[in-house]
Amino acid sequence: MNSLSISVTATPSANEMPARRVIGAYLAEARSECLRYMRAPAFMLPIMLFPTMFYLLFGLVMNGSAGAQTLRYLLVSYGVFGVISPGLFGFGVSLALERDGGLLTYKRALPMPPGAYLLGKMLMAMVAAAVVVLMLLAIGLTLAHVALSWPQAALLLLTGIVGVLPFCALGMLVGTFIKGQGAPGTLNMVYLPMSFLSGLWVPIGMLPKVLQQIAPIWPSYHLHQLGLAALGMTHGNVMQHIAALAGFTAVSFFIAARRLRRYG
Numbered sequence: 306m307n308s309l310s311i312s313v314t315a316t317p318s319a320n321e322m323p324a325r326r327v328i329g330a331y332l333a334e335a336r337s338e339c340l341r342y343m344r345a346p347a348f349m350l351p352i353m354l355f356p357t358m359f360y361l362l363f364g365l366v367m368n369g370s371a372g373a374q375t376l377r378y379l380l381v382s383y384g385v386f387g388v389i390s391p392g393l394f395g396f397g398v399s400l401a402l403e404r405d406g407g408l409l410t411y412k413r414a415l416p417m418p419p420g421a422y423l424l425g426k427m428l429m430a431m432v433a434a435a436v437v438v439l440m441l442l443a444i445g446l447t448l449a450h451v452a453l454s455w456p457q458a459a460l461l462l463l464t465g466i467v468g469v470l471p472f473c474a475l476g477m478l479v480g481t482f483i484k485g486q487g488a489p490g491t492l493n494m495v496y497l498p499m500s501f502l503s504g505l506w507v508p509i510g511m512l513p514k515v516l517q518q519i520a521p522i523w524p525s526y527h528l529h530q531l532g533l534a535a536l537g538m539t540h541g542n543v544m545q546h547i548a549a550l551a552g553f554t555a556v557s558f559f560i561a562a563r564r565l566r567r568y569g
Contacts, residue, residue: 331421338425339432342395352394352433356387357440365449373452374538380445381461381532382505384438388465389500389525391433392472393479393492396426400480401488423477430469438465453536460535468531471524471550474557481564499523524553 342348364379442458445451453461476492483491500506502516503525509517520526527546533539534546 331424334421334425335428336425338429342429342433348395349433352387352390353437353440355390356383356437357444359383359386360441360444361448364445376445376449376451377453377536377538378508378533380441380449380451381529381536381538384441384461384465385468385503385525385529385532386500386505387437387441388434388469388528389472389496391430391437392469392474393476393496394489395430395433396473396476397480397483397492398476398485398488399426400477401483402485404480405485427470427473430473431466434465434469435462438462457536461532464528464531464535468528468550471528471554471557474554474561475524478557478561478564481561499525502526503529505529521549524550527553 360379360383364376364383438461442453442462446453446458475495479492479495480488502512503509503520503523504512505525509520509526512520527549530539530541530546531543531550534541534543
């Protein structure tokens with residue numbers, strides 16, 4: 306009697322994707338997010354134009370004769386102001402809208418690593434932040450004639466690119482609490498007061514004493530101090546500001562991730 310033997314080979318489970326496919330999924334999602342936002346003028350134009358217009362107006366037109374240090378200070382201030390926006394709105398508004406529209410649920414059903422969605426948005430925000438800082442540097446070096454060395458310019462650019470991550474975490478956290486239609490207004494209520502209270506519009510020393518004391522609770526304050534240190538304008542404890550931003554980012558991402566797992 307002939308018997309038919311069937312050999313069964315072990316196949317990887319659905320969750321065990323080859324490393325090549327995992328990397329490809331992350332890259333594809335990052336490329337998709339970057340293209341989606343770069344092709345959205347309503348998102349990109351305000352992010353790029355507002356900080357550059359403010360620097361041109363308040364830096365060159367109104368304070369052009371105020372001295373080199375003022376122009377350097379304003380370069381950092383409006384650089385941080387511009388960096389906040391892609392993180393806060395790129396994460397907060399889009400996450401709230403995608404939760405309402407069911408896109409986030411659909412993405413969870415796709416055969417892709419769960420972190421690819423968040424990494425794609427983070428890379429998009431970092432690219433947008435780099436564009437903002439580069440535009441401000443171009444204006445500062447050519448029109449305002451700000452004296453910067455190449456290492457200082459590179460360090461300011463790096464500070465802006467990495468410094469967008471705390472605001473990605475903040476935008477993600479806020480986006481888990483609000484509905485899509487109310488997201489822009491709610492985030493503006495965070496964005497604008499935080500910028501003012503961090504010394505981005507008015508030097509922190511000119512604010513009332515009580516506001517100076519609470520300024521360190523804002524991540525924008527610590528990023529501003531790091532930007533000033535990159536240009537050699539402050540000599541404080543840099544590691545203290547880095548630790549504050551890292552802690553804020555970790556806590557915000559942790560809470561936001563728990564809320565997404567629980568409430569979607």
